[in-house]
Amino acid sequence: MDQARTTISKIFNGEPRSYTRFNLTQNMEGDNSHVEMKLSSDMDDEVEANGVGENINQHNHPYYPSKLNQRSPKTVCGYVIGILFLFVIGYLIGYLSNRSTDKTEIKSDCPVFNEIAPVKAEAVYSLDWSDLRALLKKKLTTDNINSNLKEFSSASHQAGSTGDEALANKIMGKFKTFGMSTWTDEHYVNVHEPGSSNNQVLFRGNVVGTTEGYLAYSALKTVQGAALYAHYGRAEDFRRLQEQNVDINGKVVLVRAGLLSYAEKVANAASLDASAVLIYPDPVNYNIKEDTALFGHVHLGTGDPYTPGFPSFNHTQFPPAQSSGLPSIPAQTITIRQATEIMSKLGGRTSSDGWSDGMLRDTMYKLGDDGDNITVEVKNVLIQKKIHNVFGVIKGYMDTDRYMVIGAQRDAWGPGYARSTVGTSLLVELARTVTDMIKNDGFKPKRSIIFASWSAGEFGSVGATEWLEGYLTSLNLKMFSYVSLDEVISGFDTFKAAASPLLYELLESTMKQVSSPVDATKSLHEQFAGSNWEKSVMEPMGLSHSAYPFQTFSGIPSLSFRFASVSIKSYPFGTIEDTDQNLERYTSYNTLKLAKTAGEVVGLVTLRLVHDHLLKLNVAKYTSVIRNYVSQIRSKVESRQMVSLCGYVFFAIPKELNINLLIICKKKLCIYFFSVLSVLKIEITFSPMQVSSPVDATKSLHEQFAGSNWEKSV
Known part of the structure; x- marks a missing residue:
């Protein structure tokens, strides 16, 4: 039966259609690429429709009556039998020769591993989900x-460096060894590096220590202003200062590292007209040496901020532009020793409750006063670097042109063991x-x-x-x-994840199938979810997540997760102390066990997404997410709608802003999500007559939208 199907497929399509490949059809110029095949019955119908006389009159040749109707029925019958006999003989010869050819020339159906022996059909279809799970656990x-x-692992592999390029070549070599198709993606990007002289921080006119760390994409300028301690630099921290009538305008703000990205801290301060930001690691959060420098960036966004929305290809001309996420004020990191020298001498009032829980030596954690003058000099230089992204692909056997991506950062400012080496090792x-x-x-x-x-x-x-900016149109599809x-x-003692709501259900089921590295x-x-797994495990996908641009810029369902510790201090990412020894200490010497567990999580998620007939993306989850967001917006709007001051009521938000419209939209959107889900759950033989209309539940989709001519309407 398969042989017959293949033969028929070859006749009409030119090649078997047992699997969907990349489109191999050549787009030839002109109309010559269009070939139309018709059966004899189609030709007869066409002749009858056009009329024989009309066809003949289109030519200038004289008309000669056909002699076929002058022949006897026996002669006609003989012609027909002879033609059929020749056709049968020819078909049998072709069929038998084709069978012998197939037996002698067997090629692998796999489009990726050309040099790998073919897989027997019996083995292919005997693998079920339990088999795949067992194989993954055994082979990883x-x-x-x-x-x-x-x-x-490498002591130096900054982006665009020789160390970074050497790692890229190693990874590509591994992919090729595995039999994967590989390629690279080259970009010329703008980055900041320290200048010939170090950035400086002066307190009351005196240089404070040696400043070795830096924050890329900081504003390049020298400013001065009075010191102001602002805890972590969160929006709520600045609101608390404003409630205490503390003027933030023109101040040099000192904030702790942690809880949110450097870029968000700087953006919060800049929005209130601060003149500069200094970020330090407080010993209450970080267990690092006093002179350990911090590295990071302060671009409130992702990608090259000097080509926003455009790919940084070589010699590609785009209109000069800068990302709106670039800060307008300078920002600089300082060490624990530098922070102690400044914070221990600050005057002014004592900071708010909870703000003085830091562990800087001999420090009262005061807010500072006008006499605590700080000068910040940022002298970074903007340079262009060539970087390489490395890719290896395993092609699917049915929907080859539909793909998921597993990614890992390769570069780091220092050793970057936990930042990049672990992820790269798991990727390979x-x-x-x-x-x-x-x-x-x-x-x-x-x-x-x-x-x-x-x-x-x-x-x-x-x-x-x-990469996303360069190929967004294709990637979105x-x-x-x-x-x-x-x-x-x-x-090692907590598991956190950030993901698109579409992937919540898949992540939860995966967590139930992977053993805990702790027990x-x-x-x-069972180990980490508790009674409410979303509350215990899920967290918002912030700017610091590497999956953030895929989720927000491209709208691609994304997943990022991590094993972390709540019982010990924050891991020293972005420092020279991000080493294998420190990671072992932070994981209680369970790094390999945790890495294997993380690999199993990614592996099972991947296998589910590429193995199952239907994608494991749960659209219905968006209903609860939308309800939650609308509820939050509603409470905020209602709390700020009216403000009472000195016996007078003011509308802080225009009363024309009616939240009811948003609530109505939310309800309709949730109805549509459930309708879409009901369509997706129906088998391939789905009929629009089986699904209720989201507009009128008493009607089917067909009754609601099809009209008298459903193809024309739909």
């Missing part, structure tokens, strides 16, 4: 992860594991998997964002998910 090994960690190990399952165990993913190694991640996911491997391990008798879900 701590020995291979440990080997990768040793090979990819997952690629090896999946290709091994395909080569040796008969696994055939329905959709494609792209493994991506990004550069310039330290500057705000620059490599990933430039074909890419259905992104999973990040960045910073997956920084502790092997429990699953991740």
Whole structure:
């Protein structure tokens, strides 16, 4: 039966259609590429429709009566029998020769591994989900992860450096060894580096220590102003200062590192007209040396801020523009020692309750006064660097042009062991594991998997964002998910994740199938989820998440997760203390066990997305998410709608702003989501007559929208 189907397919389509490939049809110029095939019955119908006489009169040749009707019925019958006999003989010869050719020339159906022996059909279809889970757990090994960690660890691999390029070549070599198709994506991006002389901080006219750290994309200028301590620099921290009638205008704000990104801290201060921001690691949050410098960036966005919305390809001319997320004020990191020298001498009132819980030596944590003058000099230089993103692909066997991406940052300012080395090692190990399952165990993913190694991640996911900007039109149509491997391990006693609501259900089911690295008798879900798994595990996807540009810029369902610690201090990301020894200490020497668990989470999520017939994306989850957001907006609007002051009532928000319209939209949108979900749950034989209309539940979709001619209407 398969042979007959293939033969028929070859006759009409030119090649078998057992799998959907990339479109191989050539777009020829002109109309010559259009070939129309018609059966004899179609030709007869066409002749009858056009009229024989009309056809003949279109030519200048004289008309000769046909002699066919002068022949006897026996002669006609003989002609027909002879033609049929020749056709049958020809078909049998062709069929038998085709069978012998198929037996002698067997080629692998896999479009990726050309050099790999073909997989037997019996093995391909005997793999069920339990088999895939067992294979993944068996083939993903701590020995291979440990080997990768040793090979990819590097003391210097800043974006665009020779160390970064050497790592890129190693990763591409690994992908090629696995039999994957590989390519690179080259960009010329603008980044900040320290100038020939260090940035400086002066307190009351005296230089404070040595400033080795820096914040990329800070405003390049020298400013001065009175010192002001603002806790973590959150919006609520600045509101508390305003409630105490503290003037923020023109102040040099000192804030602790942590809780939100450097860029958000600087943006909050700049919005209130502060003159500069100094960020320091407080010992209550960080267990690092007093002279350890912090590195980071303050671009409130992702990608190259000097080509916003455009890919940074070489020699590509775009209108000169800058990202609106670039700060207008200078920002600089200082060490614990520098912060102690400044904070211990500040005057003014004592800070608010909870703000003085820091551990700087001999420090009262005062807010500062007008005599505490600070000068900040930022002398970074803007340079252009060439970076490379590295890709390896495993092509699917059905929906080849539909793919998910697994990505990991490759670069780092210092050793970057937890920041980039762990993620890169897992990326390579997952690629090896999946290709091994395909080569040796008969696994055939329905959709494609792209493994991506990004550069310039330290500057705000620059490599990933430039790739998105360059190929956004195609990615929006074909890419259905992104999973990040960045910073997956920084502790051991908690599990946190940020994801699109579409992936919540898949993540929860995956957590129930993976053993906890803390207690092997429990699953991740049992260990960390508690009674309300979303409240215990899920967190908002912030600017610091490497999956952020995929989720927000491209709208691609994305997942980022991490093992962290709540019982010990924050991991020293962005410092020279991000080393293998420190990571082992922060994980209680369970780094390899945690890495394997993280690999299993990503592996199972990936296998589900490329193996199942229907994508495991739950649209209905958006209903609860939208309800929650609308509820928050409603409470904020109602709380600020009217303000009472001195016996008078003022409308802080125009009373024309009616929240009821938003509530109505929310209800209708939720109805549409459920309608879409009901359509998706119906099998391929779905009929629009089976689904209720979201406009009028008494009617079907067909009755509501089809009209008298459903094809014309729909």
